[in-house]
Amino acid sequence: xxxxxxxxxxxxxxxxxxxxxxxxxxxxxxxxxxxxxxxxxxxxxxxxxxxxxxxxxxxxxxxxxxxxxxxxxxxxxxxxxxxxxxxxxxxxxxxxxxxxxxxxxxxxxxxxxxxxxxxxxxxxxxxxxxxxxxxxxxxxxxxxxxxxxxxxxxxxxxxxxxxxxxxxxxxxxxxxxxxxxxxxxxxxxxxxxxxxxxxxxxxxxxxxxxxxxxxxxxxxxxxxxxxxxxxxxxxxxxxxxxxxxx
Amino acid sequence: xxxxxxxxxxxxxxxxxxxxxxxxxxxxxxxxxxxxxxxxxxxxxxxxxxxxxxxxxxxxxxxxxxxxxxxxxxxxxxxxxxxxxxxxxxxxxxxxxxxxxxxxxxxxxxxxxxxxxxxxxxxxxxxxxxxxxxxxxxxxxxxxxxxxxxxxxxxxxxxxxxxxxxxxxxxxxxxxxxxxxxxxxxxxxxxxxxxxxxxxxxxxxxxxxxxxxxxxxxxxxxxxxxxxxxxxxxxxxxxxxxxxxxxxxxxxxxx
Ligand SMILES: Nc1ncnc2c1ncn2[C@@H]1O[C@H](COP(=O)(O)OP(=O)(O)OP(=O)(O)O)[C@@H](O)[C@H]1O
Ligand SMILES: [Mg+2]
Numbered sequence: 001x002x003x004x005x006x007x008x009x010x011x012x013x014x015x016x017x018x019x020x021x022x023x024x025x026x027x028x029x030x031x032x033x034x035x036x037x038x039x040x041x042x043x044x045x046x047x048x049x050x051x052x053x054x055x056x057x058x059x060x061x062x063x064x065x066x067x068x069x070x071x072x073x074x075x076x077x078x079x080x081x082x083x084x085x086x087x088x089x090x091x092x093x094x095x096x097x098x099x100x101x102x103x104x105x106x107x108x109x110x111x112x113x114x115x116x117x118x119x120x121x122x123x124x125x126x127x128x129x130x131x132x133x134x135x136x137x138x139x140x141x142x143x144x145x146x147x148x149x150x151x152x153x154x155x156x157x158x159x160x161x162x163x164x165x166x167x168x169x170x171x172x173x174x175x176x177x178x179x180x181x182x183x184x185x186x187x188x189x190x191x192x193x194x195x196x197x198x199x200x201x202x203x204x205x206x207x208x209x210x211x212x213x214x215x216x217x218x219x220x221x222x223x224x225x226x227x228x229x230x231x232x233x234x235x236x237x238x239x240x241x242x243x244x245x246x
Numbered sequence: 247x248x249x250x251x252x253x254x255x256x257x258x259x260x261x262x263x264x265x266x267x268x269x270x271x272x273x274x275x276x277x278x279x280x281x282x283x284x285x286x287x288x289x290x291x292x293x294x295x296x297x298x299x300x301x302x303x304x305x306x307x308x309x310x311x312x313x314x315x316x317x318x319x320x321x322x323x324x325x326x327x328x329x330x331x332x333x334x335x336x337x338x339x340x341x342x343x344x345x346x347x348x349x350x351x352x353x354x355x356x357x358x359x360x361x362x363x364x365x366x367x368x369x370x371x372x373x374x375x376x377x378x379x380x381x382x383x384x385x386x387x388x389x390x391x392x393x394x395x396x397x398x399x400x401x402x403x404x405x406x407x408x409x410x411x412x413x414x415x416x417x418x419x420x421x422x423x424x425x426x427x428x429x430x431x432x433x434x435x436x437x438x439x440x441x442x443x444x445x446x447x448x449x450x451x452x453x454x455x456x457x458x459x460x461x462x463x464x465x466x467x468x469x470x471x472x473x474x475x476x477x478x479x480x481x482x483x484x485x486x487x488x489x490x491x492x493x494x495x496x497x498x499x500x501x
Contacts, residue, residue, distance in 0.1 A: 022351050115334035122294050123348045123400075124323035130351075 034138030050150040054157030076176020079158035093196035101204040105225035108208030109218035143197035253302035280457035327402030335381040342377035367395035
């Protein structure tokens with residue numbers, strides 16, 4: 001029952017978030033700020049993760065190609081498809097749910113328990129639009145860029161792994177990358193990135209915004225934000241895959 | 247004038263306010279006093295709409311605030327300045343940005359005008375020169391004063407102060423009290439001050455409402471609080487021997 005109630009409250013919140021911002025200039029500045037916090041500051045971890053992810057996928061594929069019937073370019077082919085379809089959009093979003101989700105929930109949660117949100121409201125400012133909308137716009141704009149960046153690095157990671165271990169050569173790897181390529185796979189990855197960005201930001205804001213109590217409860221909200229965002233990402237991933245790929 | 251009519255408020259099963267009615271007059275310093283945990287802050291939050299009332303209504307100069315929604319409500323709120331018990335400064339912004347924040351969000355002032363207004367408000371609370379500090383770098387008393395500067399930045403028609411001088415030394419306390427009184431009279435503001443400090447009550451209180459057990463137990467002006475025989479209010483205001491002596495002296499002075 002409480003869960004159902006929360007779902008209703010969540011959708012009500014999303015509706016209020018999408019109101020006209022008070023001042024476009026301030027809104028714009030806030031978006032830039034959020035892109036910096038949510039996006040730019042996440043790039044190092046995204047880069048690190050992507051390179052190693054690509055490397056491991058390539059190695060795993062190479063190690064499991066026991067049948068002589070499989071051509072060597074399979075390594076490139078598999079690395080590309082798994083990176084674009086799952087690893088970059090989904091795994092990365094799960095990691096970012098941890099980083100960004102806890103950050104957003106604790107920021108907004110702290111503002112709630114120290115009455116800063118009440119202060120915004122008594123000034124006559126729509127606190128949800130002011131606080132959350134720039135985060136949504138920033139994340140929805142920057143996640144796709146981050147995913148493309150990650151796909152690129154992951155493929156480079158795969159190449160590095162293959163070359164350094166001598167399992168294949170550059171031409172064959174690149175030939176693999178380019179075989180059976182579908183542009184729609186990229187669109188699929190980008191749609192997932194956008195949906196997951198929205199899920200992470202809105203759910204984390206929800207748990208932060210409705211924090212009750214003190215500092216301890218802020219910690220609890222931020223844990224909840226990460227767990228629930230991750231679960232919802234997995235569920236959305238399943239349905240998106242079913243809808244788009246089949 | 248703000249009218250509070252028959253307000254009830256409960257949280258879950260715990261009723262905090264019982265049928266509270268009160269009138270807060272324009273151009274006067276209206277005080278809400280009472281023991282800790284009796285519902286003063288909850289009453290103030292009900293009046294500004296941070297808590298929805300269960301029953302009853304709140305009228306701002308005849309405008310029924312409790313019936314309004316969304317934008318109409320926000321329009322009234324733009325006329326409200328509020329000082330929270332915990333200051334509630336935006337800790338990601340510097341002192342002057344805190345004061346300028348409502349101006350930049352809600353008015354079309356230029357940067358220069360906002361800067362001048364912020365300097366003026368900070369000067370009123372003796373904080374000029376601390377513009378670039380962050381709230382975390384300020385003492386509790388300074389944070390209170392910054393919050394007051396922010397609350398008056400928009401030249402509010404209604405000013406709420408939840409314990410403006412708790413945590414301040416007696417001298418700064420008096421400065422703040424005088425500031426509140428001055429701006430109330432100068433700009434004809436409807437001011438509501440929640441306090442424990444009997445000194446402020448006697449000094450600047452025009453009307454006083456005593457909240458006890460979630461009820462409007464007693465109300466009157468600063469003279470009648472000295473002469474009243476109400477046992478609860480005497481128990482609250484004149485709890486110490488020192489205050490009892492003062493009461494005797496004051497009563498003589500009035501006669
Ligand atoms: N958001 C809330 N949810 C549930 N109960 C609350 C909430 N806010 C206040 N209360 C309860 O309402 C009662 C009155 O609280 P309130 O903060 O109004 O006291 P107060 O008179 O302002 O006290 P103080 O002088 O210590 O600030 C307390 O028992 C408190 O537990
Ligand atoms: Mg209080």
